[in-house]
Amino acid sequence: MGVAAQLIINGVIAGSIYALIASGFSLIYSVAKFMHFAHGVVVTVSAFMLFLFVGILGIPFWPAALLTVVFAALFGLAMNVFCYEPLRSKKATNAVLLIASLALTILFQSLMIAVFGADIKTVRQGYVGTGMDFLGGIITELQVIIFVVSIVILVLLWLFMKKTRIGKAMRAVADNEEVAQTVGINPRKIYNITFIIGSAIAGIAAILIALEQNIEPNMGFSLMIKGFTGSIIGGVTSVPGSVLGSYFLGLVENIGIWYLPSGYKDAIAFFLLFIFLLFRPQGILGINKGVQK
Amino acid sequence: MFEAYLIHLAILICIYAVLAISLDLAMGYTGLMNMGHVAFFGIGAYTSALLNMAGVPFIVSMLAGALLAGIFGFILSWPTSRLRGDYLALATLGFSFIIESFMKNWTSLTRGPLGIPGIPRPNIFGLVISSQLSYMIFSLIVMVVCFFIITRIEKSPFGRLLEAVRDDEVAAKTLGENVRHIKSMGLLVSAFFAGIAGSLYAHYISFIDPTTFSILEVILLFSIIIVGGLGSSKGALIGTIIILLIPEPLRFIGFPSSIVGPARQIIYALLLLLIIYFKPKGLFGRVKLGEN
Amino acid sequence: MEKDIAPILELQDVSKNFGGIKALDKCSFYIKKGMITGLIGPNGAGKTTAFNIITGLLKVDEGKVLFLGKDISRMPTYLVARIGLARTFQQVRLFDNLSIEENLLVAINHPGEKFHKCFFYTRKSNSFKKKIEEALAFVGLNKSMTTIASELSYGQKRLVELARALMMDYSLLLLDEPTAGVNPAVREKLKSLLRKLKKQGKTILLIEHDMDFVMSLSDEVIVLSSGTKLMADKPEKVMKDKRVLEAYLGK
Numbered sequence: 001m002g003v004a005a006q007l008i009i010n011g012v013i014a015g016s017i018y019a020l021i022a023s024g025f026s027l028i029y030s031v032a033k034f035m036h037f038a039h040g041v042v043v044t045v046s047a048f049m050l051f052l053f054v055g056i057l058g059i060p061f062w063p064a065a066l067l068t069v070v071f072a073a074l075f076g077l078a079m080n081v082f083c084y085e086p087l088r089s090k091k092a093t094n095a096v097l098l099i100a101s102l103a104l105t106i107l108f109q110s111l112m113i114a115v116f117g118a119d120i121k122t123v124r125q126g127y128v129g130t131g132m133d134f135l136g137g138i139i140t141e142l143q144v145i146i147f148v149v150s151i152v153i154l155v156l157l158w159l160f161m162k163k164t165r166i167g168k169a170m171r172a173v174a175d176n177e178e179v180a181q182t183v184g185i186n187p188r189k190i191y192n193i194t195f196i197i198g199s200a201i202a203g204i205a206a207i208l209i210a211l212e213q214n215i216e217p218n219m220g221f222s223l224m225i226k227g228f229t230g231s232i233i234g235g236v237t238s239v240p241g242s243v244l245g246s247y248f249l250g251l252v253e254n255i256g257i258w259y260l261p262s263g264y265k266d267a268i269a270f271f272l273l274f275i276f277l278l279f280r281p282q283g284i285l286g287i288n289k290g291v292q293k
Numbered sequence: 294m295f296e297a298y299l300i301h302l303a304i305l306i307c308i309y310a311v312l313a314i315s316l317d318l319a320m321g322y323t324g325l326m327n328m329g330h331v332a333f334f335g336i337g338a339y340t341s342a343l344l345n346m347a348g349v350p351f352i353v354s355m356l357a358g359a360l361l362a363g364i365f366g367f368i369l370s371w372p373t374s375r376l377r378g379d380y381l382a383l384a385t386l387g388f389s390f391i392i393e394s395f396m397k398n399w400t401s402l403t404r405g406p407l408g409i410p411g412i413p414r415p416n417i418f419g420l421v422i423s424s425q426l427s428y429m430i431f432s433l434i435v436m437v438v439c440f441f442i443i444t445r446i447e448k449s450p451f452g453r454l455l456e457a458v459r460d461d462e463v464a465a466k467t468l469g470e471n472v473r474h475i476k477s478m479g480l481l482v483s484a485f486f487a488g489i490a491g492s493l494y495a496h497y498i499s500f501i502d503p504t505t506f507s508i509l510e511v512i513l514l515f516s517i518i519i520v521g522g523l524g525s526s527k528g529a530l531i532g533t534i535i536i537l538l539i540p541e542p543l544r545f546i547g548f549p550s551s552i553v554g555p556a557r558q559i560i561y562a563l564l565l566l567l568i569i570y571f572k573p574k575g576l577f578g579r580v581k582l583g584e585n
Numbered sequence: 586m587e588k589d590i591a592p593i594l595e596l597q598d599v600s601k602n603f604g605g606i607k608a609l610d611k612c613s614f615y616i617k618k619g620m621i622t623g624l625i626g627p628n629g630a631g632k633t634t635a636f637n638i639i640t641g642l643l644k645v646d647e648g649k650v651l652f653l654g655k656d657i658s659r660m661p662t663y664l665v666a667r668i669g670l671a672r673t674f675q676q677v678r679l680f681d682n683l684s685i686e687e688n689l690l691v692a693i694n695h696p697g698e699k700f701h702k703c704f705f706y707t708r709k710s711n712s713f714k715k716k717i718e719e720a721l722a723f724v725g726l727n728k729s730m731t732t733i734a735s736e737l738s739y740g741q742k743r744l745v746e747l748a749r750a751l752m753m754d755y756s757l758l759l760l761d762e763p764t765a766g767v768n769p770a771v772r773e774k775l776k777s778l779l780r781k782l783k784k785q786g787k788t789i790l791l792i793e794h795d796m797d798f799v800m801s802l803s804d805e806v807i808v809l810s811s812g813t814k815l816m817a818d819k820p821e822k823v824m825k826d827k828r829v830l831e832a833y834l835g836k
Binding site: 034035083086087090092093094095096097098099100102103104106107109110111113114117118221225228261263264266267270271273274277278279281 | 328372373379398512556562
C-alpha cells in the first residue's frame with residue numbers, strides 16, 4: 001500500500017508541474033490558435049534567470065522569484081511581438097509558426113549552454129526538508145508547496161478567465177476572433193496579454209522546478225513535451241482539459257514505471273502523445289476544430 | 294591535415310544531402326510535415342551497423358537498414374494520414390521520440406546510451422573502403438545514385454500525383470486519386486533513403502548512439518531544406534553545403550570548444566528564423582513552406 | 586418529377602449532424618440521367634453538404650446515397666470519383682504549384698502514374714496533349730498550358746477547374762456555384778457549355794444562387810431548405826411557388 005501511495009504522490013506532483021506548463025500552453029493555443037512550443041524554453045531560461053539572480057547576483061529569494069516571473073512574462077511577450085506577430089503578418093501557416101517556435105527553442109536553449117555551460121545548476125533554499133509521511137508514502141514540504149501553488153494558480157487562472165473582463169475577452173477571441181472584433185475587442189492586444197499570463201505561469205513553474213529538481217538546458221524541452229502531451233490528452237483547446245490531462249499523464253507515468261524499466265518513463269508520455277494525436281487529437285474534453293482534414 | 298578536414302566535410306555533405314533530398318520528397322513534394330525524419334536516419338544507421346557487425350555483408354546490411362526505415366515510414370503514414378500540418382508535425386516528432394526511447398532503452402539490442410562503437414568500414418565483395426579519400430568517393434557515388442533515383446521519381450507522373458496531394462488533397466481525391474496510398478509511398482521512399490544516409494553515416498563515423506539522432510538534428514535538417522528551398526533537388530544539395538559549411542569558421546576563430554557546439558545551433562536557429570521571415574521559399578524553392 | 590426512368594443519383598433519408606446542427610435532415614431527392622438539375626435553397630439549406638456527402642467527403646449519419654442503383658454511402662471519395670462522379674468546388678481548388686496542363690493530367694488515369702512505373706515515364710504529356718487542348722478550347726480558356734495555376738485570374742481558375750473535371754471519365758457532373766464571381770460574358774459561356782455537355786449525354790447537378798442562370802438552364806429544380814427537400818419540379822413551377830419564396834425570405 002505504501003508503494004502505491006508513493007507512486008500516486010509522485011504522479012500528482014509531476015502532474016502539478018505538467019499542469020502549470022500545459023495550462024499556459026493551452027491558454028496560448030486556444031487564443032492564438034497555434035502551437036507555441038517555445039513555451040518550454042521560457043521555463044528553461046526563467047529557471048536560469050532565477051539561478052542568475054540568486055546564485056550569482058546574490059539577490060534574496062523572494063525578490064528574485066518575483067523578478068523571475070516578471071522576466072518570464074516579458075520574455076514570452078517578446079517572442080510574440082518580435083517573432084510570431086511579424087510572421088503572422090506575412091500569413092504564415094500554423095506549421096510555419098511551429099517551426100519558428102522550435103527554432104526559438106533551440107536558439108535560447110543553446111544560448112543558455114553557451115552562457116552558463118551545460119552542467120547542472122541548483123538553487124537550494126533549504127526547502128528540501130525531511131519527508132513527511134502521507135498515507136503510507138513520503139512527501140516533502142517542497143512537494144506539498146508545489147502541489148498547493150499549482151492548484152492555487154490554476155484556480156486563480158480559472159477565476160480570471162471566468163470573471164474578469166479581460167478573461168472574457170480572451171475567451172471571446174478564442175471562440176471566434178472575427179466576432180470578437182465586431183464587439184470592439186482588439187485581438188492583437190489580447191494575444192499579447194495571453195502571452196504575458198501564460199508565460200508568467202511558466203515562470204512560476206520554472207521556480208518550483210528549479211527548487212525541486214535541477215536546472216539544466218533541456219529541462220524546458222522535456223517538460224514542454226510532457227505539458228503538450230497533457231494538453232493533447234485533455235484537449236488542447238481546453239485549459240481545464242489540459243490540466244486534467246496533465247495530472248492523468250503524471251499518474252500514468254509514475255504508475256507505469258512500476259511495471260516497466262524506469263528508462264521508459266519518457267517513452268510512456270511519447271506513446272500516449274502519439275496515440276492521442278492519432279486517434280483522438282481533440283483530447284478528452286476538447287473540440288475537433290480542423291485538426292483532421 | 295587541412296585536406297583531411299575538407300574530405301571529412303565532403304563526406305558529411307554527401308550524407309546530409311541524401312537526408313535533405315529524401316526529406317524534401319516528403320515535405321516539398323508530398324507536403325508532409327515530417328519532423329520525425331531523423332528517426333529513419335537512426336533506424337537505417339542502427340540496423341546497418343548491427344547486421345554488418347553480426348556478419349551480414351555490407352550491401353545487404355545497408356539495404357536492410359533502408360528497407361526497415363522505409364517500412365517504418367509506411368507504417369507511420371497510415372494513422373497520420375488525416376492529420377493537419379502542425380498536428381502531423383508533432384505526431385511525427387512524437388514518433389521520433391519513441392524511436393529514440395527504444396534506442397536508449399532496448400539495451401540488449403542497441404547497447405542503450407553506450408552506443409555502438411567499432412562499426413567497420415564497408416567491405417564490398419572484398420574491396421574494403423578504408424581510407425578517407427576512398428570513403429569520400431564512395432559516398433559521392435551513393436549520393437549521386439540517390440539523387441538520380443529520387444529526381445526520377447519526382448519527375449515522373451507519380452511525382453505529379455505527389456505534388457497534387459501536396460497542393461490540394463481534397464481535389465486530388467475528387468479526381469480519383471488514392472491519396473492515402475500516395476502519401477504512404479511518398480513517406481516510404483523518403484524514409485528509405487534516409488536509411489541509406491544512416492548507413493553511410495554509421496560506417497563512416499564508426500560510432501553511433503541515441504544522441505546522434507536527437508531533436509537538434511531535426512532543426513539542422515529543416516534549416517537545410519528551408520534555406521535550400523522546398524521542392525528542389527538543387528536546393529537540397531546547395532542547402533546542405535551552405536548549412537554544413539557556415540558554422541565551420543567558428544572552429545578557427547578560437548572559441549572554446551564548449552561554445553562551438555551551442556554556437557552552431559544558434560546559427561542554425563537564427564538562419565531558420567531569418568529565412569522563414571524574409572525568404573520563405575528559400576534559395577531555390579518552388580513551394581512555400583506549409584501550404585495548406 | 587415522374588420516377589419512370591431509374592434515377593442516376595438518389596439520396597434516401599440522408600441526415601447529417603455537425604455538433605448539434607442538423608445540416609441535412611432526412612433529405613431525399615433524385616436526379617434523372619441526361620438532364621440538367623438545379624439545386625437551390627437559402628444559405629445553410631444543406632446544398633454543399635449534400636455534395637460533400639454524395640462525393641464521399643462526408644459520411645452520412647443516417648440514410649443512403651445511391652448511384653446507378655448502387656449504395657455508395659460508405660464509399661471513399663476517390664472511388665466515388667472513379668465510378669463516374671466529377672465535381673467542382675465553391676472555392677476553386679486547383680493545384681496551385683502545377684501548370685494548367687499538369688492540373689488536367691491529374692484527372693486522367695494515366696498508366697504511368699503507378700509508383701512502380703516511375704522509371705518508365707516522364708511527365709511530358711505527349712499522348713494526352715490533344716485531349717487537353719480540346720478541353721481547354723471547349724471551356725474557352727486562352728492561356729498557355731504551361732502557365733502555373735497560381736498565376737491565373739479567378740475566372741480563369743474556374744475555367745481550368747471545369748476543364749479538369751471534364752477530363753475525367755464521368756457520367757454525373759456536380760457543379761458548386763459555377764457562376765460565383767464570374768463576369769456576365771463568362772456566365773453566358775458557361776450556359777452554352779453546360780448545354781453542350783447535356784447534348785453529349787452527360788448528367789449535371791448544379792448548386793446555384795443565380796436564379797436566372799439556374800432557371801434558364803435546368804430541366805428540373807430541387808429546392809432544399811433547412812436540410813430537407815422542399816420541392817422538386819420544373820423551373821417555372823418552382824419560381825411561382827410561395828413556399829420557395831418564404832424559404833428564401835422568411836429566414
